[in-house]
Amino acid sequence: MRVSHFPIFTLKDTPADAEVISHKLMIRSGMIRKLSSGQYSWLPLGLRVIKKIEDIIRIELEKIGCSEILMPSVQPSELWQESGRWDQYGPELLRFTDRHQRDFCLGPTFEEVITDLIRKDVSSYKQLPINLFQISTKFRDEIRPRFGVMRAREFIMKDAYSFHANQQSLDEAYEVYKTAYNNIFKNLMLDFTVVDADSGNIGGNESNEFHVIADTGEDDLLLDDQLKGMNIEIAKVKYGEDDLEALIKKTNLTHKKGIEVGHIFKLGQKYSETMKAKVTTKDSKTVDMFMGCYGIGVTRIVAAAIEQLHDDKGIKWPASITPFNTVIIEIDGHKNSDVRAYCESVYESFIEKDIETIYDDRDANLGKKIKDWELIGIPNIVIIGKNESNNNTVIFKKRSSESKSEMDINNLLDEIIS
RNA sequence: CGGGGUGUAGCGCAGCUUGGUAGCGCGGCUGGUUUGGGACCAGUAGGUCGUAGGUUCGAAUCCUAUCACCCCGACCA
Numbered sequence: 001m002r003v004s005h006f007p008i009f010t011l012k013d014t015p016a017d018a019e020v021i022s023h024k025l026m027i028r029s030g031m032i033r034k035l036s037s038g039q040y041s042w043l044p045l046g047l048r049v050i051k052k053i054e055d056i057i058r059i060e061l062e063k064i065g066c067s068e069i070l071m072p073s074v075q076p077s078e079l080w081q082e083s084g085r086w087d088q089y090g091p092e093l094l095r096f097t098d099r100h101q102r103d104f105c106l107g108p109t110f111e112e113v114i115t116d117l118i119r120k121d122v123s124s125y126k127q128l129p130i131n132l133f134q135i136s137t138k139f140r141d142e143i144r145p146r147f148g149v150m151r152a153r154e155f156i157m158k159d160a161y162s163f164h165a166n167q168q169s170l171d172e173a174y175e176v177y178k179t180a181y182n183n184i185f186k187n188l189m190l191d192f193t194v195v196d197a198d199s200g201n202i203g204g205n206e207s208n209e210f211h212v213i214a215d216t217g218e219d220d221l222l223l224d225d226q227l228k229g230m231n232i233e234i235a236k237v238k239y240g241e242d243d244l245e246a247l248i249k250k251t252n253l254t255h256k257k258g259i260e261v262g263h264i265f266k267l268g269q270k271y272s273e274t275m276k277a278k279v280t281t282k283d284s285k286t287v288d289m290f291m292g293c294y295g296i297g298v299t300r301i302v303a304a305a306i307e308q309l310h311d312d313k314g315i316k317w318p319a320s321i322t323p324f325n326t327v328i329i330e331i332d333g334h335k336n337s338d339v340r341a342y343c344e345s346v347y348e349s350f351i352e353k354d355i356e357t358i359y360d361d362r363d364a365n366l367g368k369k370i371k372d373w374e375l376i377g378i379p380n381i382v383i384i385g386k387n388e389s390n391n392n393t394v395i396f397k398k399r400s401s402e403s404k405s406e407m408d409i410n411n412l413l414d415e416i417i418s
Numbered sequence: 419c420g421g422g423g424u425g426u427a428g429c430g431c432a433g434c435u436u437g438g439u440a441g442c443g444c445g446g447c448u449g450g451u452u453u454g455g456g457a458c459c460a461g462u463a464g465g466u467c468g469u470a471g472g473u474u475c476g477a478a479u480c481c482u483a484u485c486a487c488c489c490c491g492a493c494c495a
Binding site: 011012013014015016017018019034036037090092108109138140142143144146151155156157158159209210218260261262263295296297298299300301331332333334335336363364365366367368369370371372374383385386387395 | 419424425429430431443444445452453454455456457486487488489490491492493494495
């Protein structure tokens with residue numbers, strides 16, 4: 001892409017209403033803009049990061065036999081009445097009425113809809129297990145949205161659901177998802193941990209949370225050397241102790257801050273029972289299906305990655321989810337046609353190698369361009385001016401390092417690809 | 419919902435205490451010189467001071483109400 005065709009919107013000043021670093025950097029680097037409290041528009045740069053995360057998730061889920069679907073966000077109240085959550089869920093469930101005075105809500109989660117979907121088409125144990133997921137916008141009328149997209153009212157979540165004829169099948173699937181989630185977060189190239197957790201009002205009897213480790217995280221975790229452990233809430237119950245310091249002593253675990261980005265649950269028969277989602281078993285009996293549900297906060301991962309990987313200049317994207325792999329910064333290309341032509345040819349050679357490249361062809365001086373791309377956090381920075389054009393070389397600088405070096409293009413391509 | 423805070427130009431802010439009709443920096447636009455780490459010079463546009471009401475000869479400034487936004491708490495991917 002060329003910047004002339006891929007608008008970037010960077011800011012020098014931090015907007016006054018941003019508090020945490022990821023929020024500040026997302027606004028300044030032009031990834032998002034606020035519409036109203038807890039609601040953000042995603043600009044081209046930010047959306048590319050979302051797509052990267054979604055693709056990593058898709059690949060791992062498809063590997064374990066989970067197929068993608070898409071369900072409506074506007075959900076009829078009847079289903080929520082049936083599960084009992086119309087009354088239980090509380091004001092976080094945004095409710096409204098259509099022109100026929102029929103009640104609806106904006107889906108904060110999709111157990112009701114998917115259970116309804118499955119019960120209509122599945123009647124035999126032979127059709128099970130079934131694994132489905134969607135990546136879609138969820139809405140929760142949060143008491144207090146905050147920290148930008150970290151806790152937004154409208155956000156993108158991947159939610160997967162599994163249906164089984166018996167507990168054993170669910171147990172097996174749960175472990176498969178756990179492994180897949182580990183792979184997803186490994187592939188995202190973020191420091192993370194999985195902990196035992198409370199299943200909250202989703203229901204069920206076993207659950208694990210996946211956390212991105214970050215000093216600015218909101219959740220307290222107690223972890224061992226292997227980064228395994230438990231959420232503080234679980235620890236409190238388990239050890240009968242409310243004080244954090246006392247718990248650390250008692251458990252001999254390390255205290256870390258985490259940002260919850262994934263949560264998996266064994267729902268069991270909670271929804272299938274109330275919503276009468278049954279199948280016939282091998283011995284001709286009927287049984288309520290066993291369910292699991294598995295969530296990942298896609299938009300929250302964007303913020304969590306930034307919380308974990310940044311410096312005073314801006315974001316430092318891991319290769320896995322960077323909006324672009326490489327930026328080519330042109331010096332004086334608007335006046336120097338040799339430089340322009342040379343930049344174009346270097347750009348083409350990057351594109352030929354399938355390196356995701358953004359070519360900064362703006363009429364601006366070097367300092368401004370470098371500041372912008374360091375803020376945005378592109379891992380590889382290539383600088384080209386008249387010297388490089390004459391020498392048939394480029395200047396190469398990594399986002400993670402201060403040093404620059406003049407390089408032959410082919411050598412650079414090899415280095416970036418490796 | 420309880421506690422705290424902020425609304426003045428696209429962004430960051432000053433002005434408010436002590437009323438006299440709005441200013442600075444960045445950004446934008448035009449022209450020129452520039453472009454090797456956020457350039458310089460000259461010019462220029464842009465604000466019913468969140469909204470409504472009140473006090474006053476006169477309100478950004480004082481009073482009342484209201485809305486929005488942010489932070490702390492309860493809740494959560």
